[in-house]
Amino acid sequence: MSKIKVAVFGCGAIAERRHIPEYAANENVELVAFADPIVERAEKMAETYGGKAYSSYEELLASEEVDAVSVCTPNYLHASMAIAAANAGKHVLVEKPMAVTTEEGEQMIEAAKKNGVYLMVGHNQRLMPPHIKAKEILDSGKLGKVLNFRTSFGHPGPEGWSVDGAESWFFRKEEAIMGAMGDLGVHKSDFIRYLLDDEVSEVAGFISTLHKENTKVDDNATCLLRMKSGAIGTLVASWTQYRAGDNSTVLWCENGVMKIGTVEGDEVIVELTNGTVETYKVGAMATNDKQVPSGVIDAFVESIVTQTPPSISGEEGLRSLQVILAAFESEKTGQIVKL
Incomplete structure (x- = not known):
């Protein structure tokens, strides 16, 4: 089976210490791209793990063939980025809190449903x-x-x-x-x-x-x-x-x-x-x-590989x-x- 191509939006602490190394350790994953407005952070990840660096997630989505994305950005950006990724047909793993309002959470769930992709929330x-x-x-x-x-x-x-x-x-x-x-x-x-x-x-x-x-x-x-x-x-x-x-x-x-x-x-x-x-x-x-492995990345990848909806779904994230x-x-x- 071909590897799942993954991109990461946001290269701060949670991405650097959990998401990215855990993707790198998963044999079903190929890390292909990283986006961060402080492009040096994305470049550092690309140098370490391979793949390309972008200063904007929009450019990344437009340029790269990816199957799934992790959204590891400040809270106020979670919804817009997750929706953009879902609309581009990508599975989405979003850090918690999934959104900052109920309306945002509902829009994220709707976008994933409409595009036939999974939305999982990082409730480790x-x-x-x-x-x-x-x-x-x-x-x-x-x-x-x-x-x-x-x-x-x-x-x-x-x-x-x-x-x-x-x-x-x-x-x-x-x-x-x-x-x-x-x-x-x-x-x-x-x-x-x-x-x-x-x-x-x-x-x-x-x-x-x-x-x-x-x-x-x-x-x-x-x-x-x-x-x-x-x-x-x-x-x-x-x-x-x-x-x-x-x-x-x-x-x-x-x-x-x-x-x-x-x-x-x-x-x-x-x-x-x-x-x-x-x-x-x-x-x-x-x-x-x-840092011990959080299990979130492996669960997300498992969902995609086995085509089983994630148990820590958008709906679950929204209720929490x-x-x-x-x-x-x-x-x-x-x-x-x-x-």
């Missing part, structure tokens, strides 16, 4: 080994119904991650639109929906810029969620966890508690009401410091985004927002 938390194991345990039914939960994602902020440091687009409201919530919160709204196999029905959000200077985007959020099943819990996103980041979830269920990512080395802990304690060492989550948008609405109005 579903694919982390501890999260896969946790879902397997929960789905087995041994814990019974989930009653209450907390899920949290925090790190010291994008200045340590982005190729532009403190000058990063992550801090520019007009390009990022949302801060920690778009970066981390949307991962957790996606994860809790997936883990509980349930939808969020109501959201209350407290969202603030508490500590980052010279920015209007949020650096902290604590949200209350009520699920359709009735389960209630909290979702936390933070860019000010300076000492030790957090990517943990705890579920209190009828028959015990499941702790995910709370203890280093024991990634999943199940404590049953009958006194049994089970620990699972299934491998760590990816962090900004320790809508939870975050509802939290912003709640912060603005002081009301609980129903979804």
Whole structure:
């Protein structure tokens, strides 16, 4: 079978550290082109991995034969680039948040459908080994119904991650639109929906810029969620966890508690009401410091190779985004927002 020809839009940190090396490591892929308005970044990728560099994605789409693209650009560009790629007949993998409004998300889904291509969103938390194991345990039914939960994602902020440091687009409201919530919160709204196999029905959000200077985007959020099943819990996103980041979830269920990512080395802990304690060492989550393969690229490529629609679809990405948008609405109005 001929290799899938892939282009990458945006050559910042997520492209350089995850998308591009993971495509390069996949034997079904040929990286053919890179686009970045700072063309030196695209050139560096082309020198390292082969292929051509472009300063504009439009020019790339017009000049290159590609089967699929990754959109790794600032949030406000996700929709326009994904739609352009879909309209050019390319499968699209877009970074999270997939878009910055519901309308944009719907237009992206529509463009993919109309052109018969796949749209996948880079919600890698579903694919982390501890999260896969946790879902397997929960789905087995041994814990019974989930009653209450907390899920949290925090790190010291994008200045340590982005190729532009403190000058990063992550801090520019007009390009990022949302801060920690778009970066981390949307991962957790996606994860809790997936883990509980349930939808969020109501959201209350407290969202603030508490500590980052010279920015209007949020650096902290604590949200209350009520699920359709009735389960209630909290979702936390933070860019000010300076000492030790957090990517943990705890579920209190009828028959015990499941702790995910709370203890280093024991990634999943199940404590049953009958006194049994089970620990699972299934491998760590990816962090900004320790890059382990995200699984997203391989899943996207697998979808294309096997012609199977991606499970982390545009529709899924949009539902997860809508939870975050509802939290912003709640912060603005002081009301609980129903979804």
